[in-house]
Amino acid sequence: MDMKTVEWKDNSVIMIDQTKLPNELIFVEYTDYRDVAEAIKNLVVRGAPAIGVSGAFGMALAAQQSNAMTKEELIVDLETAYQILLQTRPTAVNLKWGLEKTLDIAKQGKTISEIKNSLIEVSKKMAEDDITINKKMGKNGSELFQNNDTIMTHCNAGALATVGYGTALGVIRATKESGKNVKVIATETRPVQQGSRLTAFELKHDGFDVSLIPDTAVGYTMANGLVNKVVVGADRIVQTGHVFNKIGTYQVATMAKQHGIPFYVAAPLSTFDMKSDAEDVIIEMRKGTEVTGMGDTKTAPDDINVINPAFDMTPPELISGIITEKGIVKPPYEESIKKLFN
Numbered sequence: 001m002d003m004k005t006v007e008w009k010d011n012s013v014i015m016i017d018q019t020k021l022p023n024e025l026i027f028v029e030y031t032d033y034r035d036v037a038e039a040i041k042n043l044v045v046r047g048a049p050a051i052g053v054s055g056a057f058g059m060a061l062a063a064q065q066s067n068a069m070t071k072e073e074l075i076v077d078l079e080t081a082y083q084i085l086l087q088t089r090p091t092a093v094n095l096k097w098g099l100e101k102t103l104d105i106a107k108q109g110k111t112i113s114e115i116k117n118s119l120i121e122v123s124k125k126m127a128e129d130d131i132t133i134n135k136k137m138g139k140n141g142s143e144l145f146q147n148n149d150t151i152m153t154h155c156n157a158g159a160l161a162t163v164g165y166g167t168a169l170g171v172i173r174a175t176k177e178s179g180k181n182v183k184v185i186a187t188e189t190r191p192v193q194q195g196s197r198l199t200a201f202e203l204k205h206d207g208f209d210v211s212l213i214p215d216t217a218v219g220y221t222m223a224n225g226l227v228n229k230v231v232v233g234a235d236r237i238v239q240t241g242h243v244f245n246k247i248g249t250y251q252v253a254t255m256a257k258q259h260g261i262p263f264y265v266a267a268p269l270s271t272f273d274m275k276s277d278a279e280d281v282i283i284e285m286r287k288g289t290e291v292t293g294m295g296d297t298k299t300a301p302d303d304i305n306v307i308n309p310a311f312d313m314t315p316p317e318l319i320s321g322i323i324t325e326k327g328i329v330k331p332p333y334e335e336s337i338k339k340l341f342n
C-alpha cells in the first residue's frame with residue numbers, strides 16, 4: 001500500500017473511502033471540517049492513528065474556514081470544531097491526542113495567519129511522523145517473530161488504519177522485510193468486517209500469504225495448531241496495561257492464553273492514555289443495523305433488540321508484550337508503561 005489513507009493536498013483533506021473497499025478504490029475530498037467529522041463517524045476513515053491525524057486535519061480545515069477577525073475569535077471557532085470532531089468516536093484516544101495537539105499549537109500562535117499556517121504544518125507533520133513511527137514499531141516488533149510463523153490478527157491495524165504501513169500489520173510487514181517467511185490469518189471481524197474488507201485486501205494486494213477465517217474459527221485454528229502468534233492494534237491503552245481494541249479482541253486473547261500462544265499488541269505512544277483508568281473509558285455502541293444485516297441483505301428479524309459494542313477491553317494478564325516505537329513493553333505493565341513516558 002503505497003498510497004496514503006489520509007492526506008492534506010491543496011487546502012483540502014483527501015481520504016480513501018474505506019466503506020467502499022474492497023470493491024471500489026475511491027478517494028474523497030473534504031474542504032469543510034464538519035464533513036471530516038461525518039467521515040470519521042461513518043467509518044470513511046477509521047483506525048485509531050488514522051482518525052487522530054484526520055482530527056488534526058479537520059482542525060486545520062476549521063482554521064482555514066474561519067472568518068474570525070481576531071485571534072480570540074479564531075480560538076473560539078477552533079474550540080467549536082474540537083468539540084464537533086471529538087464527539088464523533090469516543091474510544092480511540094488518538095483522536096483526542098490529535099485535536100488537543102492542534103488546539104494547543106493554535107493557542108500559542110500570535111496572529112491569525114500564523115495560526116492558520118501552523119495548523120497545516122503541524123497536522124502534515126503528524127501524518128509524516130505516523131509512518132516513521134510505524135516503521136520503528138515494525139522493526140522493534142519483528143524481533144518477536146520467527147521464520148515460518150503463522151500470525152493471527154484481528155480487525156484492521158494496517159496501512160488503512162494509519163496514514164501508512166500500519167501498527168500490527170506494520171510489525172508483520174517489517175518481519176517479512178527482514179527476510180522471514182510468515183503467513184497471516186485474518187479474522188473477518190463482524191459486524192463491519194474490517195478484517196475481510198480491509199486486512200485481507202491490504203495484505204493480498206501486498207503479496208502476503210493470508211487466509212481469512214470467520215471470527216468463530218479462532219478457537220478451531222488455535223486448537224489445531226494453525227496459528228503460533230497473535231498481533232493486534234489498539235485504540236487506547238491505559239496505565240495499568242488494559243488494552244481497548246476492536247470487539248472480539250478479548251475473545252482472541254483469551255483463546256490465545258488457553259492455547260499458550262503469545263498475544264502481542266502494537267501501538268504508538270499516542271494510543272496510551274495516562275490520564276484515564278480502565279473504568280473511565282467509553283466503549284462506543286454502534287447502530288443495530290450493522291448487526292441485523294450484511295450489506296443490503298437483512299439477516300435478522302424486524303425490531304430485534306441488538307447490543308453492538310464496537311470495542312472491548314483485554315486485561316494485561318492476557319498480553320505477552322506491547323510493541324511501541326520506543327521498544328517492547330513487558331509485564332508488570334504498570335511499571336514498564338510508567339518508564340516508557342519518563
Ligand code: MRU
Nearest residue numbers: 046047048157161167233234246
Ligand atoms: O472501528 P475501527 O475500524 O476504527 O476499529 C479499529 C481498531 O479497532 C483497530 O484495531 C485499532 O484502531 C488499531 S489501528 C492501528
